[in-house]
Amino acid sequence: MFQGTGSDVGKSLIVAGLARALTTRGLSVRPFKPQNMSNNAAVTCDGGEIGRAQALQARAARVAPSVHMNPVLLKPQSEIGAQIVVQGRVHGTARAAEYQAIKPTLMPAVLESFARLKAEADVVLVEGAGSASEINLRAGDIANMGFARAADVPVVLIGDIDRGGVIASLVGTKAVLPPDDAAMIRGFLVNRFRGDPALFASGMAEIARRTGWEECGLIPYLSDAARLPAEDALGLSGPRPEKPGARIRIAVPILPRIANFDDLDPLDAEPSVEVVRVRPGQALPGDAALVILPGSKSTIADLADFRSQGWDIDLAAHVRRGGRVLGLCGGYQMLGRSIADPDGIEGPPGRVDGLGLIEVETVLAGAKRLVAVTGATADGVPFSAYEMHMGVTEGPGRARAFARIDGEGDEGAASADGLVCGTYAHGLFADDRQRAAWLARLGAGTSAVAYEAGVEAALDALAAHLERHVRIDRLLAIASV
Incomplete structure (x- = not known):
């Protein structure tokens, strides 16, 4: 031992x-x-x-x-x-x-x-x-x-x-x-x-x-x-190597109850990408090509913290400028119209308004979903990932699915203009095919990393x-x- x-x-x-x-x-x-x-x-x-x-x-x-x-x-x-x-x-x-x-x-x-x-x-x-x-x-x-x-x-x-x-x-x-x-x-x-x-x-x-x-x-x-995933949130606080050749910035607000933050590791490995971890007291950078709302262990509480930092205002400005937003798991739930926790699963029972960027509503209820999945995003790019969440998310935005899961059907949702999307799939960026597609979409060129081989x-x-x-x-x- x-x-x-x-x-x-x-x-x-x-x-x-x-x-x-x-x-x-x-x-x-x-x-x-x-x-x-x-x-x-x-x-x-x-x-x-x-x-x-x-x-x-x-x-x-x-x-x-x-x-x-x-x-x-x-x-x-x-x-x-x-x-x-x-x-x-x-x-x-x-x-x-x-x-x-x-x-x-x-x-x-x-x-x-x-x-x-x-x-x-x-x-x-x-x-x-x-x-x-x-x-x-x-x-x-x-x-x-x-x-x-x-x-x-x-x-x-x-x-x-x-x-x-x-x-x-x-x-x-x-x-x-x-x-x-x-x-x-x-x-x-x-x-x-x-x-x-x-x-x-x-x-x-x-x-x-x-x-x-x-x-x-x-x-x-x-x-x-440093190329291996950190065990816990202490790994978020360490210094990051400078990337003089980075072509795009991806901003990630660091919430108090952030979960599955290793979703960011494959992006960190890309020399053309600078992942900016935005701390409390800082503004979301105005030049970010993409803002990622990460997973959360307590979505409603983290959403309140998100608003207390003024990040909801920054995010709305980012969207008005034509910037892209991706919500992962709890971040996906935050992007919707509302989040309800009738049984007090994550805290006191209640319902709160979401950020309203996707036409969906989430109810935190039912069994926890723990499953490995494969599928393809709406643009046809395949991926392997996993889901780990509680809650059911439904609404008109689901008609614009983020992806289709093999053997199951549509998953996730997007805004009408497609710039804001959310998914319950973790580990997307560890899949070289999916990460390369995002880099191309954001104007960062092609991927220079075989992530799993690097691990x-x-x-x-x-x-x-x-x-x-x-x-x-x-x-x-x-x-x-």
């Missing part, structure tokens, strides 16, 4: 890289994360949803993603509450304090899923959540030491030297953990090192001396890792990097493989 001294220390990518490295060695590998908190989710082949990081790890292991790879997924709907997904299905919602009482009841499902993966693999790579040193959350824990103890899984602790204080964070974790928990940790890794490794040799030795844990590797910073190449590069800098044979020995 790989736990961290904090969030965003690189646990997810290290597990993905090791999954690819061990799979290349000929081992059967499965990724596992007992509990994840993320609105970046993926649809599994068994008809559920898991954190997108675990789907990437499954891809690295060259296996299909399963709900058992992430049996508990928390999807924040507000600052204090989240939807609880258990083994791929919505289990309920809870405030943070309420969840502390609920989480011990979820351990049986977590252990059941772990046992399933153990039975079908040579090695299971387990990823912890947040920080191993959150002793205030230790009671009933299912994400870190609580799981490690219950499943009797040895732990390797990861620290991030790039953020500073890595010696203190690793040694301090040992200091605050109860002795029985600390005894589960067998080794440590230091991630994102820059410079001459010889200069930190004494630091590695001091960590080992003070903790009694085995040194398992000093991992240099790898720029190729595979990045996983291979990450695996090779870890083979060079991590004592993988020692990790296997610790795991008794």
Whole structure:
């Protein structure tokens, strides 16, 4: 099990890289994360949803993603509450304090899923959540030491030297953990090192001396890792490389409850495209060729935030100038005439006016739709994507469908002039055919990227990097493989 001294220390990518490295060695590998908190989710082949990081790890292991790879997924709907997904299905919602009482009841499902993966693999790579040193959350824990103890899984602790204080964070974790928990940790890794490794040799030795844990590797910073999807919204705040050759700008308002933001990654990879993430307090840029309203875990609340920033006024001006707008999932719902939540699925029951740019109305009701789809947009360009949403959207705008789904029929809607459209399909831009069509439509020329091939190449590069800098044979020995 790989736990961290904090969030965003690189646990997810290290597990993905090791999954690819061990799979290349000929081992059967499965990724596992007992509990994840993320609105970046993926649809599994068994008809559920898991954190997108675990789907990437499954891809690295060259296996299909399963709900058992992430049996508990928390999807924040507000600052204090989240939807609880258990083994791929919505289990309920809870405030943070309420969840502390609920989480011990979820351990049986977590252990059941772990046992399933153990039975079908040579090695299971387990990823912890947040920080191993959150002793205030230790009671009933299912994400870190609580799981490690219950499943009797040895732990390797990861620290991030790039953020500073890595010696203190690793040694301090040992200091605050109860002795029985600390005894589960067998080794440590230091991630994102820059410079001459010889200069930190004494630091590695001091960590080992003070903790009694085995040194398992000093991992240099790898720029190729930026080509892989980030696990959570922290990835939205990092610096973006400049693109002097960019021909068009695509603006994306960053809403507090943004979901499935990896829809943007393939556009980021295009040298001719500058994706501008518009933060609160900023205006939507007037020179954007396209504005994308992304998915949301709480559409009505995010729509209120959208209006509070004045972005509704900016968007109306963008449309008057002849600019294009694409709404994805929750963003599609916002573009309609109204959104109703009669049962209080996402918050207090009620109904609000939408942005009124497409003649549709949405009612948040019914079962959650989780499915992979194929089809073609109205201009005949094919795509593969997935849907992950609650709610039914109907109205005159549906007569101008965004796409046609194979075996199902029309999907999505558009405005009368076709400049504003919405769809429930996530992952559109990961399909090279669909992305190329959008770039041509926006005047950015042809696509210069084979996106999925690039992800595979990045996983291979990450695996090779870890083979060079991590004592993988020692990790296997610790795991008794």
